[in-house]
Every structure is written in C-alpha cells, then in structure tokens.
Amino acid sequence: MLKLPQSYSDRKHFLIVGALVAIVTVALGFFLLAILPIKAQASMQAEPIKWLFQLHLWLIAFLFALVVVFMLYALFVFRRRKNDDSEGEHFEGNTALEVIWTVVPLVLVVIFSFIGLRTLQDATSGGDEVQVKAEGFQWSWAFSYPNGVTSAEMVLPVNKPALITLQARDVIHSFWVAEWGPKQDLVPGMTTSLHITPTKVGEFQLKCAELCGLSHWSMAATVRVVPEEEYTAWMDAKLAEQNLQTASR
Amino acid sequence: MRIGSLGLVRGLVGYFAGLIVGMAVVVILRLALGMSAWDQEAVWVGGLISAIIGFLLGVGAMSDWLKWTRGIETPLHHGPPAGKPAWTRYFGVDYNHKVIGIQYGVTGLFLLVVGGSFALVFRTELADTGISFLQPGTYNTFLSMHAWVALASILLGVGGIANYLVPLMIGAEDMAFPRLNAFAYWINVPAIVTLLISMLFGWDSGWTAYPPLSLLGPVGYQMVFLAIFTIGLSSILGSLNLIVTMLMMRPKGMTLFRMPILCWAILATSIIQLTATQLIGQAFLMLSFERSLGMPFFKPIYDAAGVNIGGQPILFQHLFWFYSHPAVYVFVLPGLGVISELLPVFARKPLFGYRWVALSSLAIALVGFLVWGHHMFTSGYQPYLRVVFMISTLLVAVPTGVKFFSWLGTLWGGRLIFPTPMLFTLGAISVFLIGGLSGPILATAATDLFLHDTYFVVGHFHATIFGGFVFPFFAAIYYWYPKITGRMYNETLGKLHFWLMTPGFWLMSLAQMTAGTMGMRRRIADYDPALGVQNVQLLVTIAGFVIAFSILIMIYNLFTSAEIGVLAGNNPWRSRSPEWQIPSPVPEHSYARPISIVGEPYDYGLAGSSYVAMAGAGDD
Numbered sequence: 021m022l023k024l025p026q027s028y029s030d031r032k033h034f035l036i037v038g039a040l041v042a043i044v045t046v047a048l049g050f051f052l053l054a055i056l057p058i059k060a061q062a063s064m065q066a067e068p069i070k071w072l073f074q075l076h077l078w079l080i081a082f083l084f085a086l087v088v089v090f091m092l093y094a095l096f097v098f099r100r101r102k103n104d105d106s107e108g109e110h111f112e113g114n115t116a117l118e119v120i121w122t123v124v125p126l127v128l129v130v131i132f133s134f135i136g137l138r139t140l141q142d143a144t145s146g147g148d149e150v151q152v153k154a155e156g157f158q159w160s161w162a163f164s165y166p167n168g169v170t171s172a173e174m175v176l177p178v179n180k181p182a183l184i185t186l187q188a189r190d191v192i193h194s195f196w197v198a199e200w201g202p203k204q205d206l207v208p209g210m211t212t213s214l215h216i217t218p219t220k221v222g223e224f225q226l227k228c229a230e231l232c233g234l235s236h237w238s239m240a241a242t243v244r245v246v247p248e249e250e251y252t253a254w255m256d257a258k259l260a261e262q263n264l265q266t267a268s269r
Numbered sequence: 270m271r272i273g274s275l276g277l278v279r280g281l282v283g284y285f286a287g288l289i290v291g292m293a294v295v296v297i298l299r300l301a302l303g304m305s306a307w308d309q310e311a312v313w314v315g316g317l318i319s320a321i322i323g324f325l326l327g328v329g330a331m332s333d334w335l336k337w338t339r340g341i342e343t344p345l346h347h348g349p350p351a352g353k354p355a356w357t358r359y360f361g362v363d364y365n366h367k368v369i370g371i372q373y374g375v376t377g378l379f380l381l382v383v384g385g386s387f388a389l390v391f392r393t394e395l396a397d398t399g400i401s402f403l404q405p406g407t408y409n410t411f412l413s414m415h416a417w418v419a420l421a422s423i424l425l426g427v428g429g430i431a432n433y434l435v436p437l438m439i440g441a442e443d444m445a446f447p448r449l450n451a452f453a454y455w456i457n458v459p460a461i462v463t464l465l466i467s468m469l470f471g472w473d474s475g476w477t478a479y480p481p482l483s484l485l486g487p488v489g490y491q492m493v494f495l496a497i498f499t500i501g502l503s504s505i506l507g508s509l510n511l512i513v514t515m516l517m518m519r520p521k522g523m524t525l526f527r528m529p530i531l532c533w534a535i536l537a538t539s540i541i542q543l544t545a546t547q548l549i550g551q552a553f554l555m556l557s558f559e560r561s562l563g564m565p566f567f568k569p570i571y572d573a574a575g576v577n578i579g580g581q582p583i584l585f586q587h588l589f590w591f592y593s594h595p596a597v598y599v600f601v602l603p604g605l606g607v608i609s610e611l612l613p614v615f616a617r618k619p620l621f622g623y624r625w626v627a628l629s630s631l632a633i634a635l636v637g638f639l640v641w642g643h644h645m646f647t648s649g650y651q652p653y654l655r656v657v658f659m660i661s662t663l664l665v666a667v668p669t670g671v672k673f674f675s676w677l678g679t680l681w682g683g684r685l686i687f688p689t690p691m692l693f694t695l696g697a698i699s700v701f702l703i704g705g706l707s708g709p710i711l712a713t714a715a716t717d718l719f720l721h722d723t724y725f726v727v728g729h730f731h732a733t734i735f736g737g738f739v740f741p742f743f744a745a746i747y748y749w750y751p752k753i754t755g756r757m758y759n760e761t762l763g764k765l766h767f768w769l770m771t772p773g774f775w776l777m778s779l780a781q782m783t784a785g786t787m788g789m790r791r792r793i794a795d796y797d798p799a800l801g802v803q804n805v806q807l808l809v810t811i812a813g814f815v816i817a818f819s820i821l822i823m824i825y826n827l828f829t830s831a832e833i834g835v836l837a838g839n840n841p842w843r844s845r846s847p848e849w850q851i852p853s854p855v856p857e858h859s860y861a862r863p864i865s866i867v868g869e870p871y872d873y874g875l876a877g878s879s880y881v882a883m884a885g886a887g888d889d
C-alpha cells in the first residue's frame with residue numbers, strides 16, 4: 021500500500037471537515053427547502069413529485085456541502101504562506117479512493133433509479149372516473165366531456181380520479197397546472213393523456229408550457245376544482261344550456 | 270493599405286454579391302419552369318447558399334484548393350502577409366493555428382457580447398410584470414436569437430481553446446491540415462452573418478425549433494437552419510483536424526497518457542463533434558426542405574379518412590436531441606479540461622488520478638450519446654422510454670463525480686496561490702457544482718414532469734454552461750494571455766471581474782431555480798403577478814447586468830494590457846507544459862527544435878523530474 025503523505029493521513033483535518041460537512045448539510049438542506057418551494061401540492065400525482073423533489077434537495081445539500089467544505093478548507097489550510105517557496109506534496113492519486121468515489125455514486129444511481137421508477141408510476145397513474153378532453157390551439161384551450169358538454173373552463177370534482185385526454189390542433193402545446201404537478205405535451209397527430217386526481221378545491225390556472233408562437237405566454241384557461249354536488253349541478257346546468265342552444269338553432 | 274485588401278471585407282462583398290446572384294438564379298429558374306417569379310422561401314434559400322459560397326471565394330478560404338485542381342502548387346505561406354501591417358493577418362485567411370485560434374477566440378468573445386446583449390434586452394422586459402417595451406413577437410425573436418448566438422459563441426470559443434493550444438501542447442508546429450483549419454474557421458463567418466440577418470425577419474420557436482411551429486413562421490427560420498447547418502460543418506471539419514493532429518503528431522515519448530490533460534478533453538469533445546453534429550445538420554435540413562419544398566417529414570397530413578399520411582413531430586425531437594444533448598458536453602468538456610489543467614499549476618501538486626480524469630472525459634462523452642430522451646419526458650413518446658432515459662441520464666453523474674473528487678484531491682495538500690486564473694477555476698468548480706447537482710433532479714422523470722420547461726431548467730443549464738464553459742474560458746484567457754501577448758493582464762481588474770461575476774452568477778442561478786419551482790414557465794414574454802415571482806425576476810435581471818458589466822471590465826483589461834502590461838517572460842506560472850518553455854509571445858514556428866517527452870506532465874513537487882526536453886538546448 022502506498023504511503024499517504026502527511027496531509028492525507030492527518031486525522032485532525034478529516035475530523036474537522038467531517039463535522040463541518042454535517043453542519044453545512046443540515047443548514048443548506050433547510051435553506052434549499054425554503055428557497056425552492058415546489059408548488060405541486062393539489063393532486064394525488066403531485067404528492068410523490070414533491071416528496072422526491074425534497075429528497076433530492078437533501079442529497080444535493082449533502083453533496084454540495086461535501087465538495088464545498090472540502091474545497092474551502094483546502095483553500096484556507098493549504099494556501100501558500102508568506103516566504104514559502106516550496107512545492108506541494110508529491111502525490112499522484114490513489115486507486116482505492118477512485119474506486120470508492122466511482123462505486124458509491126453508482127450505488128446511489130441504482131437507489132435513485134429504483135425510487136425514481138416508483139415515483140414515476142405514482143405520478144403518472146390514476147383512474148378515469150371523470151373524463152375530459154382538452155384541446156389546445158394557438159392560443160387558447162377548449163374542453164369537452166363525454167356527454168357532449170363543451171366549455172371554455174375546465175371543471176372537475178375534487179378527489180375523483182380524472183383522465184384528461186389531450187389533442188393539439190396546430191402546433192405542439194403542453195398542458196400544465198402547476199399545482200397539480202405533472203405536465204404533458206399535446207402533439208399534432210397524436211392523442212396524449214394525463215391522470216390527475218385533484219385533492220384541493222379551488223380555482224387554478226392551466227398554462228401552456230411549450231413555446232407555441234406569438235401569444236404562448238398568455239395561453240391559459242381557468243380550471244375549477246369543486247365539491248362533487250357542485251360539479252353535478254354545473255354539469256346539469258351546462259347540459260340544459262347547451263341543449264337549449266341546439267334546440268333554438 | 271486599401272480596405273479591400275482585407276480578406277474579411279472581400280468576403281462580405283462576396284457574400285452580398287453571391288446573395289444577389291443566387292436569388293436571381295432561383296427567380297430565373299422558376300420563371301423558366303413556368304412558376305411565379307417570387308417565392309420567398311425558395312429564393313432566399315438559393316440566395317443564402319450562394320452567399321455563403323460567395324463569402325468563401327471572396328475571403329480566399331478555398332484559393333489553394335482551387336489552384337490545386339488546376340495543377341498549380343501552393344507552398345504553405347508563413348508569417349504576416351507581405352507588405353501589410355501584421356494585424357491584417359487576423360482579418361484574412363491565415364494558416365497558422367495560433368492566428369486561427371485567436372480568430373476563433375475573439376469571434377467567440379464578440380458573439381458572447383452580442384448574445385449577452387440580447388439577453389439583457391429581454392431580461393429588462395422581464396424585470397417587472399406587464400408588457401412594457403418588447404412586444405411578444407420581438408420578445409420571442411430576441412429569446413431565440415440569444416440562444417443560438419450564445420451557443421455559436423461557445424462553439425467558437427471551444428474552437429479557440431483547441432486550435433491555439435493543442436498543437437502547442439503536443440509540441441507540433443501546426444495542425445495536421447492547416448488549410449482545412451482555416452476553411453473550418455472562415456465558414457463560421459458567413460454563417461454568423463446569416464444568423465444575424467434572420468433577426469430582420471424574426472423567428473419565434475426558441476433554439477429547439479420544434480415543428481410544426483418552426484414550419485409556420487417567417488422566412489427567418491430558413492436563415493437559422495442554414496446558419497446552424499454551416500456552423501455544424503465547421504464543427505465536423507475542425508474536430509476531424511484535431512483528432513488527426515492529436516493521434517498523429519505527438520512528439521517522441523508522449524504516449525496518450527502523457528498528453529496534457531486538456532488534450533484528452535479536446536479528444537473526447539472532438540469525437541462528439543465529428544459524429545453527433547450530423548444529426549442536427551440533417552434535422553435542420555429536413556425542416557428547410559419541408560418549408561421550401563413541402564416535403565412532409567414532420568408535420569402530420571391527413572387523408573380523407575383522417576389517417577396520417579404525413580410526418581411525425583416527435584421524430585424531429587429525437588434527431589435534434591441526439592445532437593443537442595451530446596453538444597452540451599462539447600460545451601463543457603474543454604472547460605473541465607481547463608480546470609484540470611490549471612489546478613495542478615496553482616496547487617503546485619500533481620493532478621490527482623490523471624488516468625481517471627482522462628478516461629472520465631471519454632466516459633461522459635460516450636454515456637452522453639445514450640441520454641437524449643431526458644429532454645422528452647413530457648413529449649408523448651412511449652412511457653417506458655422515460656425509464657430507460659432516466660437510468661442512462663443518472664449514470665452520467667458517476668464520471669462527473671470522479672472529476673469533482675479528483676479536483677479536491679489535487680487541491681488537498683498543495684501550496685495554493687490565487688491569481689485571477691485560479692480564482693476563475695475555483696469559481697468554475699463552484700458554479701458547475703450548482704449546475705451538475707441540479708441535473709439528477711431533472712433526470713428522475715417524475716420530478717421533471719413538473720420542472721420541465723420552467724425556469725428551473727433555465728437555472729440548471731446556465732449554471733452548467735457557465736461553470737463548464739464561461740468561467741473556465743475566462744480562466745484560460747487570463748492564464749494564457751501572457752503567452753499570447755507577452756504581457757501580463759492587470760491583476761486588480763481581473764480580481765474585480767471575478768468578485769463581481771461570481772456572486773452575481775450564484776444569485777442569478779438560485780433565483781432562476783426559485784422562480785421555476787414557484788411555477789414560472791420558461792420562454793414567456795410576460796408572467797402572471799399571481800405567481801409572486803416579481804422580486805425573484807428583478808434579482809435575476811440585476812444579477813444579469815452585474816455579470817455583463819464585469820465582462821466589459823475584462824475586455825477593457827485585455828485591450829489595455831496588451832499595450833501597457835508588464836512583460837511576462839517565458840513562464841510566469843512556472844508551468845511544466847511545453848508551451849511555457851518557449852518565448853512569449855510564441856514565435857511564428859513555435860518550437861525552434863523538436864521536443865521530446867521524458868516524464869509525467871504534472872510531477873510538481875517531485876525533485877529532479879522533468880516533462881519536456883528541448884533537443885539541443887540545455888535549459889529546462
């Protein structure tokens with residue numbers, strides 16, 4: 021085994037750095053949670069996304085602390101002093117260390133692949149008790165329900181799994197209600213879909229998330245999540261109103 | 270001296286002459302075929318192709334080759350053009366790799382300023398909610414131009430680093446194919462002119478140019494497609510030249526694992542450029558044909574029964590990202606190479622784990638070919654593909670980690686000093702860390718379904734590109750400045766530049782990411798006050814201006830120090846690398862005698878060791 025130079029074998033350095041990394045990780049973790057307040061929280065599909073996002077933040081906090089604390093410590097402790105003209109320690113590397121910092125990240129990759137897979141399943145699956153079709157076109161949205169009701173706003177009952185099918189009439193758009201979490205593109209020539217189970221009552225904004233030309237920035241529609249009775253009442257009123265329209269034509 | 274004797278001027282005249290001739294030819298052809306005279310797509314495309322050729326003829330980038338076809342031999346010309354001031358050689362075709370390297374680097378810096386100014390324009394608009402002075406159409410054009418001009422500036426900057434340094438670092442007199450080298454530089458210039466002309470017509474798809482949107486807008490698109498195709502051709506030819514140079518022209522004793530580490534990074538970069546670039550060329554060519562000739566590659570077309578007998582929009586995204594993901598490693602690998610090159614010099618200590626660092630560049634390049642689908646998690650491709658691309662993308666983190674840990678190993682136990690290039694190297698590590706660590710969170714597909722097309726992604730890729738290219742590029746400029754000019758830059762101004770730019774950049778990245786998690790979409794001309802991101806947006810804009818100002822300080826420093834800087838001597842950094850063993854500025858033929866390699870490149874601190882031996886000369 022290669023003899024380690026003094027700076028590598030001196031335990032004192034590593035104890036100090038280890039303690040600092042631990043402190044900085046915790047502080048940074050809370051800092052990141054505060055400055056990256058992920059908005060997804062109003063649907064069943066948003067929950068796993070938020071959970072995984074925050075798990076990542078802790079890993080980021082740790083890795084950032086690890087690199088930065090080591091770096092700053094080295095910059096301070098190993099800086100050249102006045103009138104010191106010597107060179108650094110001659111030390112070309114260490115295979116054991118290289119293997120460790122290849123294998124440990126590899127294990128993390130396996131773990132995160134597994135977690136990522138489970139989260140992806142949770143964030144993209146759901147039932148189809150309610151069905152809505154959303155059509156995107158430059159630069160607006162239109163919604164229709166299987167019973168023929170059409171609407172300029174999207175209304176969904178709370179806590180009911182909804183299947184939203186998506187179609188684009190001209191160019192690619194993307195369906196995104198930030199509070200609900202996932203987004204999905206609308207592609208000309210294809211039908212795509214998104215499972216959402218809204219869990220919070222309220223009014224949200226659906227926004228197009230794929231640059232689609234001049235007024236992309238303002239391509240939005242109102243989305244209302246209401247209690248089930250209110251949803252039924254709204255649907256009945258719409259049915260009546262639209263039958264009326266057909267009759268009077 | 271007549272202005273017309275400058276190659277650049279003749280090239281521009283050739284460009285506009287070619288444009289007119291090309292347009293006329295298309296119009297005449299159309300009339301001969303019984304079509305209407307004017308079709309803007311066809312006429313412009315014909316005109317621009319001919320304009321680019323006109324430029325190359327005018328500037329003289331093909332003169333020698335054309336003479337060869339007529340059996341006339343042309344010796345390789347050395348030195349400044351006869352009877353003209355020395356500076357004129359930078360404005361015309363010159364075969365010396367050092368001149369070409371400077372041409373690349375300065376053009377890159379120029380485009381960085383242009384692309385950056387476009388960003389300042391639309392950042393000003395975004396400083397507050399409400400549309401104030403940029404109409405959405407103009408906003409989209411500025412946004413889209415910002416991206417491609419900045420990317421072109423990076424490709425040229427990378428070309429500058431590679432062309433200037435690779436032959437010097439391997440002790441070669443020049444590149445393997447000097448004429449090809451000059452040609453590969455000069456085709457960028459008409460491409461850039463074409464790209465800038467596109468602004469007059471506008472285009473609004475962002476740099477990604479997804480169809481069907483990119484099939485609909487104004488004729489500015491054709492100019493973008495042609496410009497990028499041409500810049501891509503430059504990448505392919507330049508990288509071929511670099512690969513051959515590094516494989517065939519190393520001196521005695523320089524095995525691959527004894528090359529300066531930057532050469533490994535350039536080798537990995539060149540492999541990507543040589544192979545992946547074809548895909549974006551093809552993709553943009555297909556868009557161009559679809560627009561001008563109506564060939565249905567990407568846009569669905571329906572028959573009477575409603576069946577799609579046309580194209581598939583998602584196909585374009587695969588072609589585009591098959592280049593554009595690996596391209597991000599073209600942007601950063603050379604920069605990471607600069608970091609690995611500079612750290613040992615300023616730590617006075619060997620590069621930790623040389624072989625691992627060298628091979629990690631190759632590993633990043635190769636894994637980078639398999640991850641393009643992470644840009645398409647929401648695109649509507651088969652859902653199981655998300656899993657494939659999630660796993661392959663996470664794997665990139667492993668070789669990237671090796672680099673970080675090896676850098677720490679290099680610093681540990683050194684005798685660190687902190688002149689401006691070292692500061693920028695450390696700044697680069699800190700910024701690239703922010704960018705790199707925000708990568709995996711985008712790679713686990715579920716989180717990306719939220720983050721995709723938000724400002725979080727904007728924060729991520731600016732941090733990777735600044736940490737991986739811009740900071741190291743500035744480090745490289747300060748570091749090799751004395752070798753290029755023979756004089757030192759001003760250290761105080763250099764440090765001022767650093768201390769403005771680095772905190773400014775940290776702030777900008779974090780604020781962009783915050784805006785993204787709060788629901789701010791990217792590429793929007795205005796945003797909803799209800800999001801509550803005004804303060805964050807204002808911070809981003811202010812930070813952007815601070816960064817821009819600091820870059821102006823650097824440019825001022827570079828210009829003035831060339832005249833008044835203190836003389837630097839051969840080797841102000843006490844580096845072991847070959848280029849520092851010869852006079853500054855480097856003589857026309859670089860090495861008076863061939864060098865040979867007699868040791869390891871980074872054996873700082875090993876008494877009595879040396880890397881380079883100059884044949885015949887006694888000094889070391």
Ligand code: HEM
Binds near residue numbers: 717729733
């Ligand atoms: C640890 C390494 C990295 C990982 C895991 C990673 C992951 C990702 C992912 C998943 C995306 C797609 C995000 C989205 O559009 O929703 C992305 C975007 C991007 N990344 Fe990275 N990245 C890494 C490093 C880099 C590096 C080194 C660069 C170099 C410059 C880079 C540049 C970009 C760019 C330019 C985009 C945005 C492209 C666009 O949509 O316009 N990334 N990255």
Ligand SMILES: [Cu+2]
Binds near residue numbers: 228231
């Ligand atoms: Cu849109």
Ligand SMILES: [Cu+2]
Binds near residue numbers: 641643
């Ligand atoms: Cu990518």
